[in-house]
Amino acid sequence: MKSQKAAISVAFDQLLSLRMDMANFTADWLHCDQLSNYVARMVSHDRPDPLRHSNLLSSVLNELLEMSFRSETDDGELVCAFCRCREIERVELTFPCPPRQRQFYKDVVLGLKTRQVLASYLGAIANDSAPGDEAILLGLVVNYDAEVQLRDFGAGTLTFIVDLPLGKLLN
Amino acid sequence: MTAQSPSPVFTVRFDISDQEFSLAGVLRPHSPAEIADDLLLLRNGIEAVNGVLYVNLKRVTHMNSTAFRALTRVLVDASHSRPELKFVVVASSVVAWAARMFRHLTDLSPNIAIEIYDSAFYPGQAFVENQSFIPILRTQTRMTWRHEREILPRHGLRTGMAIADICCGIGDFAMLVRKEFDPARIVALDHSMASLDYARDVAEKFGVRDIEYTYGDASQMLLESDQFDFVICRHSLQIFDRPEMLLRELYRICKPGGRVYITNEKNSHCLGEPRSDSIQWTYHEVAKLFSHFDMDVEMGPKGLRLLQDAGFEAVKMESFMVSNLDGDPQEFADIIAAWRDVYAGEMSVRRGDSQEFIERFKQGFEDHIFAALHPRGYAGWPIWAASGRKPL
Numbered sequence: 351m352k353s354q355k356a357a358i359s360v361a362f363d364q365l366l367s368l369r370m371d372m373a374n375f376t377a378d379w380l381h382c383d384q385l386s387n388y389v390a391r392m393v394s395h396d397r398p399d400p401l402r403h404s405n406l407l408s409s410v411l412n413e414l415l416e417m418s419f420r421s422e423t424d425d426g427e428l429v430c431a432f433c434r435c436r437e438i439e440r441v442e443l444t445f446p447c448p449p450r451q452r453q454f455y456k457d458v459v460l461g462l463k464t465r466q467v468l469a470s471y472l473g474a475i476a477n478d479s480a481p482g483d484e485a486i487l488l489g490l491v492v493n494y495d496a497e498v499q500l501r502d503f504g505a506g507t508l509t510f511i512v513d514l515p516l517g518k519l520l521n
Numbered sequence: 522m523t524a525q526s527p528s529p530v531f532t533v534r535f536d537i538s539d540q541e542f543s544l545a546g547v548l549r550p551h552s553p554a555e556i557a558d559d560l561l562l563l564r565n566g567i568e569a570v571n572g573v574l575y576v577n578l579k580r581v582t583h584m585n586s587t588a589f590r591a592l593t594r595v596l597v598d599a600s601h602s603r604p605e606l607k608f609v610v611v612a613s614s615v616v617a618w619a620a621r622m623f624r625h626l627t628d629l630s631p632n633i634a635i636e637i638y639d640s641a642f643y644p645g646q647a648f649v650e651n652q653s654f655i656p657i658l659r660t661q662t663r664m665t666w667r668h669e670r671e672i673l674p675r676h677g678l679r680t681g682m683a684i685a686d687i688c689c690g691i692g693d694f695a696m697l698v699r700k701e702f703d704p705a706r707i708v709a710l711d712h713s714m715a716s717l718d719y720a721r722d723v724a725e726k727f728g729v730r731d732i733e734y735t736y737g738d739a740s741q742m743l744l745e746s747d748q749f750d751f752v753i754c755r756h757s758l759q760i761f762d763r764p765e766m767l768l769r770e771l772y773r774i775c776k777p778g779g780r781v782y783i784t785n786e787k788n789s790h791c792l793g794e795p796r797s798d799s800i801q802w803t804y805h806e807v808a809k810l811f812s813h814f815d816m817d818v819e820m821g822p823k824g825l826r827l828l829q830d831a832g833f834e835a836v837k838m839e840s841f842m843v844s845n846l847d848g849d850p851q852e853f854a855d856i857i858a859a860w861r862d863v864y865a866g867e868m869s870v871r872r873g874d875s876q877e878f879i880e881r882f883k884q885g886f887e888d889h890i891f892a893a894l895h896p897r898g899y900a901g902w903p904i905w906a907a908s909g910r911k912p913l
C-alpha cells in the first residue's frame with residue numbers, strides 16, 4: 351500500500367485541492383452542480399477542447415459529489431483534489447463516511463473488478479430498488495471508462511480515487 | 522440535509538404534431554420526485570402517439586444518474602406496454618458522455634433506437650465542411666482582415682474583452698483578433714473537426730495557448746448564457762437554412778450590453794471590369810446555386826433586419842469591398858479559382874447541371890480572375906458587416 355501510494359504521488363501532478371466544511375456543502379443540493387462545474391472549468395482551460403472537456407469532467411465530478419452529499423454525515427470536511435498524469439485525470443474525493451457505509455462502498459468497488467460491470471449496470475438502471483450509489487459507480491466504469499479505487503485511513507473518512515481517460519473519450 | 526435551491530435549469534416540451542418529447546439544459550435532480558411531472562408529460566405523450574416517438578435529448582448538457590434512471594424506467598416500461606411503438610432517442614455528438622450513456626437504452630429494449638445528431642443539420646453542410654475550403658478560407662480572411670481590423674472597433678470591439686468567434690473555420694480570424702485586441706478570453710467554435718485540428722496546429726506552432734478552440738454546433742452550444750462582450754459570426758449565417766435559430770444562440774451567449782457582429786455576402790454583387798456581363802451572370806447563378814441548397818449568399822444587406830428581429834438594439838451596418846487593389850491581386854485571383862473549383866465543380870454537379878451550363882458558369886469565374894489580374898482591371902467582392910447590442 352505504501353509503495354503504491356508513493357508511485358501515485360510521483361506520477362500525478364496535483365492541479366487543485368478544495369476543502370469545504372461538510373455541513374456547508376450539504377446545506378444545498380445545488381452545491382454539487384456548482385462545485386463540479388467550477389472545478390471542471392478550472393482544470394480544463396489548457397485542454398485541446400476546454401469546453402467539451404469541462405462538460406465531461408463535470409458530469410463525473412457531479413456524480414461523485416452527489417454520492418458524498420448523501421453520505422449521511424455532516425461532521426467533518428469534504429476534500430476534492432484533482433490531479434493529472436499525461437492523458438489520465440484523477441479525481442480524489444474524501445468525505446466523512448460512517449463505517450457501515452464504508453463497508454458498502456468497499457463491496458461495490460470490489461464488485462467493479464470482479465463482476466460483469468455492463469450487465470450489473472443495466473440491471474441497476476432498469477431497477478428501481480438498486481442502490482443509487484451502486485448505479486453511479488457502475489456508470490462511471492461503463493460510461494467513462496473510469497478506474498475506481500478506495501482509500502480508507504480510518505478516522506471516519508473515505509477517499510474515492512477515480513482515474514479517467516477523458517482525452518480519449520473526447521475523440 | 523435539505524435541498525433548498527431549485528435544481529439547475531432545464532426545460533421540457535412535448536409536441537404532439539412532431540410526436541417529440543424534448544428535454545434541454547441541466548438535469549441534476551436530487552430525487553426522481555423532482556422530475557415526476559416532466560416524466561408524467563412523457564408518459565402521457567407515449568399514450569397519445571402512434572408509430573414513432575422521438576425523445577430529443579440533443580440539448581441536454583448534463584444528466585445525473587438519478588434522472589437517467591428515472592427516464593430509463595419510463596422508456597423501458599413503455600417499450601413493454603406498447604410493443605408496437607418505436608422510440609428514437611436523439612443525442613448530440615458534441616456532448617461526449619451522451620452517446621455513451623444513452624446507448625444503454627438500446628441494450629435494454631430493442632424498440633429503443635439511438636440517433637446521434639451530427640451533420641444532418643442543414644442541406645449544404647457537407648459542402649462547407651469540405652476540407653478543400655481550408656486554403657480558400659485562409660486567403661479570404663487575410664484579405665478581409667485589412668478592412669475588418671478597422672471596422673471592428675466601430676462596432677465596439679476593444680482590448681481586454683471576452684470574445685467568441687462562432688463558426689470560426691480554421692481559426693485564423695481568432696488568431697488575428699487575439700493579436701490585435703488582446704482579449705481577456707477568446708473562444709472559437711466550429712463544427713468541422715478538420716478545421717479545428719488545423720486551427721490547433723497553427724496555434725501550437727505559434728505558441729498560442731489561450732484560444733479555446735471547441736467542437737460544437739452553433740445552433741445549440743454548450744457555452745453558458747451572458748458570457749461574452751463581443752460575439753463574432755462571419756460568413757456563416759448565410760449558410761444556415763434557419764439563420765434566426767443561430768442568431769438566438771449568439772444572442773444568448775452575449776452579455777447584456779455586449780454586441781454580436783456578423784458578416785455576410787451578397788454574391789450576385791461580385792463584379793469586375795473588363796468582362797462585366799459574363800462575371801455578373803455567373804454570380805447571379807452562384808446565388809441561385811446556393812439557394813438550391815437552402816443557403817442564402819445574398820444575405821449581406823439583410824443583416825440590419827435580421828439583428829433587429831432577433832431583439833438587438835443600436836444596430837449598425839456598413840459594407841466593404843474586398844478587391845484586387847487590396848495588396849497582391851494574385852490572392853484575389855486565388856479566391857476566385859477556389860470558388861470556381863467548388864461551385865462549378867461538386868456543387869453544380871450535385872445539382873445535376875448540364876455540361877454546357879457548367880462551362881458558361883466557369884467562364885464567369887475565369888473572367889473575374891482575368892479582371893483581377895489585368896493591369897487596368899478591377900475585381901470586387903462585397904461584404905456587409907453588421908452588429909447589434911443585446912439590451913441590458
Ligand SMILES: C[S@@+](CC[C@H](N)C(=O)[O-])C[C@H]1O[C@@H](n2cnc3c(N)ncnc32)[C@H](O)[C@@H]1O
Nearest residue numbers: 658688689690711712713737738739755756757
Ligand atoms: C463559410 S465558413 C466561414 C468560416 C469563418 N468564419 C471564416 O469567415 O473564414 C462556415 C463555417 O461554418 C462551420 N459550420 C457549419 N455548420 C456549423 C454548425 N452547425 N456549427 C458550427 N459551425 C458550423 C463550417 O465548418 C465552416 O467552418
